[in-house]
Amino acid sequence: MSKILFKKQLSKDVYMMRLHAPLIAEERSAGQFIILQLDDDYGERIPLTIADADAKEGSITIIFQVVGKSTLQLSEKNVGDIIPTLVGPLGKPTHIENFGTVVCVGGGIGVAPLHPIAQALKKAGNHVITIIGARTKDLIILEDEMKNIADEFILCTDDGSYGRKDLVTVPLKEICERSPKPNMVIAIGPPIMMKFCSETTRPYEVFTQVSLNTIMVDGTGMCGGCRVNVGKEIKFVCVDGPEFDGHKVDFDNMMARLNSYKDLEREAHSCFLEQEIKDKEALR
Amino acid sequence: MSHHTHEQLAEEAKKLIVEYLDKIDDMKAKERTKIPPQEMPAQDPEIRSHNLDEVALGYTMEQARIEAMRCLQCVKKSCVDDCPVKIDIPRFINHIAHEEYDQAVGVIKEASLLPAICGRVCPQETQCQANCTVGKALKDVDKSVAIGRLERFVADWERATGKIAIPEIKPETGKKVAVVGSGPAGLVVAADCRREGHHVTIFEAFHKLGGVLRYGIPEFRLPNDIIDKEIDVLKAMNVEIKTNFVVGRTRKLTDLMDKDGYNAIFVGTGAGLPMFMGIEGENLVGVFSANEYLTRANLMRAFDKGHADTPIYQSKNVAVLGGGNVAMDSARMAKRLGAENVYVVYRRTEVEMPARKEEVAHAKEEGIEFYFLQNAKRILGNEKGRVNGMECLRYELGEPDSSGRRRPVVIPNSEFILNVDTVIVAIGNGSNPLISQTTPQLNVNKWGNIIVDETQKTSVNRIFAGGDIVLGAATVILAMGEGRRAAAAINKMLAEEIEKEKAAMN
Numbered sequence: 001m002s003k004i005l006f007k008k009q010l011s012k013d014v015y016m017m018r019l020h021a022p023l024i025a026e027e028r029s030a031g032q033f034i035i036l037q038l039d040d041d042y043g044e045r046i047p048l049t050i051a052d053a054d055a056k057e058g059s060i061t062i063i064f065q066v067v068g069k070s071t072l073q074l075s076e077k078n079v080g081d082i083i084p085t086l087v088g089p090l091g092k093p094t095h096i097e098n099f100g101t102v103v104c105v106g107g108g109i110g111v112a113p114l115h116p117i118a119q120a121l122k123k124a125g126n127h128v129i130t131i132i133g134a135r136t137k138d139l140i141i142l143e144d145e146m147k148n149i150a151d152e153f154i155l156c157t158d159d160g161s162y163g164r165k166d167l168v169t170v171p172l173k174e175i176c177e178r179s180p181k182p183n184m185v186i187a188i189g190p191p192i193m194m195k196f197c198s199e200t201t202r203p204y205e206v207f208t209q210v211s212l213n214t215i216m217v218d219g220t221g222m223c224g225g226c227r228v229n230v231g232k233e234i235k236f237v238c239v240d241g242p243e244f245d246g247h248k249v250d251f252d253n254m255m256a257r258l259n260s261y262k263d264l265e266r267e268a269h270s271c272f273l274e275q276e277i278k279d280k281e282a283l284r
Numbered sequence: 285m286s287h288h289t290h291e292q293l294a295e296e297a298k299k300l301i302v303e304y305l306d307k308i309d310d311m312k313a314k315e316r317t318k319i320p321p322q323e324m325p326a327q328d329p330e331i332r333s334h335n336l337d338e339v340a341l342g343y344t345m346e347q348a349r350i351e352a353m354r355c356l357q358c359v360k361k362s363c364v365d366d367c368p369v370k371i372d373i374p375r376f377i378n379h380i381a382h383e384e385y386d387q388a389v390g391v392i393k394e395a396s397l398l399p400a401i402c403g404r405v406c407p408q409e410t411q412c413q414a415n416c417t418v419g420k421a422l423k424d425v426d427k428s429v430a431i432g433r434l435e436r437f438v439a440d441w442e443r444a445t446g447k448i449a450i451p452e453i454k455p456e457t458g459k460k461v462a463v464v465g466s467g468p469a470g471l472v473v474a475a476d477c478r479r480e481g482h483h484v485t486i487f488e489a490f491h492k493l494g495g496v497l498r499y500g501i502p503e504f505r506l507p508n509d510i511i512d513k514e515i516d517v518l519k520a521m522n523v524e525i526k527t528n529f530v531v532g533r534t535r536k537l538t539d540l541m542d543k544d545g546y547n548a549i550f551v552g553t554g555a556g557l558p559m560f561m562g563i564e565g566e567n568l569v570g571v572f573s574a575n576e577y578l579t580r581a582n583l584m585r586a587f588d589k590g591h592a593d594t595p596i597y598q599s600k601n602v603a604v605l606g607g608g609n610v611a612m613d614s615a616r617m618a619k620r621l622g623a624e625n626v627y628v629v630y631r632r633t634e635v636e637m638p639a640r641k642e643e644v645a646h647a648k649e650e651g652i653e654f655y656f657l658q659n660a661k662r663i664l665g666n667e668k669g670r671v672n673g674m675e676c677l678r679y680e681l682g683e684p685d686s687s688g689r690r691r692p693v694v695i696p697n698s699e700f701i702l703n704v705d706t707v708i709v710a711i712g713n714g715s716n717p718l719i720s721q722t723t724p725q726l727n728v729n730k731w732g733n734i735i736v737d738e739t740q741k742t743s744v745n746r747i748f749a750g751g752d753i754v755l756g757a758a759t760v761i762l763a764m765g766e767g768r769r770a771a772a773a774i775n776k777m778l779a780e781e782i783e784k785e786k787a788a789m790n
Contacts, residue, residue: 218499221718253568261595264598
């Protein structure tokens with residue numbers, strides 16, 4: 001059980017919440033995630049990265065995008081409301097050390113999980129270059145937070161409404177061409193963005209770490225729903241990850257698996273929206 | 285076999301019992317073996333393959349008493365030898381024959397805390413019933429006294445009275461025991477340690493208790509209500525329960541002792557990562573581990589499509605790989621979720637299948653098709669990465685292998701395509717890596733199972749383990765047996781400490 005302490009809308013469909021979770025706040029490290037559930041009997045388990053934590057306050061911060069029925073319901077919760085199921089921290093923490101120069105690439109909502117990692121890398125003495133991007137200006141999140149950490153900061157939008165009019169892979173390629181090339185790239189965002197970041201760095205042989213957000217049920221190494229092909233092996237995101245070598249991940253298979261339930265989810269989402277509209281009309 | 289309705293079986297038993305009541309204690313062995321074995325009433329297969337209600341309905345009182353009268357009350361009690369928790373079987377059965385159900389419950393509870401569960405899911409035909417003298421006399425293990433059904437009968441009788449006895453608890457000792465995982469092993473440890481007066485906390489990673497009893501075994505075999513009732517007893521005993529707590533992650537195992545003051549820990553985290561075949565196409569959309577498929581359907585209630593937010597794959601033709609109880613559960617669940625054709629594909633023959641006979645029989649009645657001596661070679665997918673077929677190979681039985689079983693040998697060029705859109709892989713589990721990943725000082729074997737001594741003690745002081753995390757994939761009753769042994773060792777260790785502390789005070 002966890003109480004919502006703070007809520008803020010970051011962009012049209014993106015929300016930030018601070019949740020009371022003293023044990024998780026104490027134990028978590030950058031790169032880890034939680035699973036929450038809005039109803040103990042019928043709710044689905046939603047994995048979300050921990051964007052920040054405050055051990056003193058005993059709170060963790062989550063940032064999420066409304067993509068379906070459950071995230072929509074979560075966005076409708078308010079300060080003081082209770083989330084019945086919250087479990088974590090799950091997944092392996094990011095391995096942090098002084099690698100030298102690290103490029104942190106965040107796409108859309110992926111900037112949220114990237115933030116604590118960039119922060120930790122900076123603290124460990126790395127030269128941190130940050131690239132954040134989104135489709136359009138309204139979808140950029142945590143700009144100031146990322147700018148404060150970065151030694152170099154690049155912002156792009158697909159439509160050019162803010163910053164450079166480019167996909168994040170364009171400045172990433174430029175940086176890879178520098179001499180010396182960066183020691184490492186961390187890319188977090190939509191699967192397609194992580195795939196192309198990995199493809200961009202492959203010819204330069206720059207190690208590229210991605211953080212995968214697969215379908216998951218238990219999140220503790222039991223169900224196997226989160227499996228991905230990494231090189232020739234099957235890996236489980238919840239216990240072997242969530243971070244993997246982007247050059248070895250089979251993104252196409254992962255994306256197909258992410259769409260396993262798309263039709264059913266779309267149906268649930270629209271049913272829920274219809275019901276909400278009906279309820280609101282009834283209240284009038 | 286035609287289906288006998290509950291009413292028919294009840295009616296027959298009512299008539300039949302009159303014959304035996306006067307001579308309950310005077311029948312010769314020969315006479316007893318002539319009493320007809322009582323068939324378990326079950327839901328009609330046509331109806332039950334569309335609902336999640338329990339398939340086996342349980343004996344009526346008359347049926348139970350007739351079945352109990354079949355027991356010869358052997359002096360040797362070979363049935364007890366093969367019971368992992370050593371229930372005094374003839375004694376509880378004799379009480380049933382004499383309509384003394386509360387005493388029957390008492391006898392079982394001396395040895396087993398969860399009779400309603402064991403009576404339903406134990407593999408009796410390979411344990412207590414395997415060596416039953418009646419079965420031997422009739423040269424048919426299926427005609428052994430139905431010990432499991434009788435166990436279930438008395439447990440259900442007790443629950444129906446609404447007065448489940450709460451075990452007596454000794455005065456508080458001030459010692460704390462942490463139980464990690466609330467599956468069958470953990471539940472037993474919690475009860476046994478609490479009875480000695482220790483403070484017990486159960487840590488469960490999921491939002492609901494029961495472990496595999498809840499997420500794995502479907503309600504048509506073990507209703508949730510039964511698990512809830514057993515857990516209510518623990519709650520009434522003041523066992524503390526912490527759900528949504530992943531030991532190893534939310535708190536390190538050793539921190540439970542170092543920071544939180546627990547004096548002993550039992551690790552019963554159960555089965556872990558599902559095994560896959562290692563064949564082409566296994567990551568296609570539509571291939572599931574049995575763990576995932578069953579967890580979605582059971583724990584996450586995906587069966588209840590109108591209410592549950594967790595989706596489950598919509599299948600028409602399903603192949604289940606494997607021949608154990610989990611394979612049977614998956615196949616029968618797929619049918620209940622609306623699949624038109626469900627095939628169990630198994631490399632050996634029916635004789636070698638590890639599943640309980642009753643589950644196989646029930647699956648067949650429900651229209652599950654069995655493809656023996658066949659195995660998947662690769663799974664085929666369409667351009668969207670979704671399963672649209674499975675290439676199989678045929679096998680024949682060859683020379684016996686080292687275990688004496690005839691080894692299945694592939695028949696060359698016997699490939700054929702099975703038209704399926706879903707494949708459920710039910711070939712077992714590895715160990716759960718979480719505890720060992722985060723507790724490096726704990727010794728595990730090459731499969732990741734925790735190594736324990738004969739008292740279930742691990743390589744780390746004060747930490748004990750049992751159930752599937754030690755055994756690999758085993759049964760509910762074996763897990764309970766290990767829990768029982770671990771609890772005894774924990775209780776002994778803590779009692780000695782308390783003695784020492786007392787001595788030091790004086």
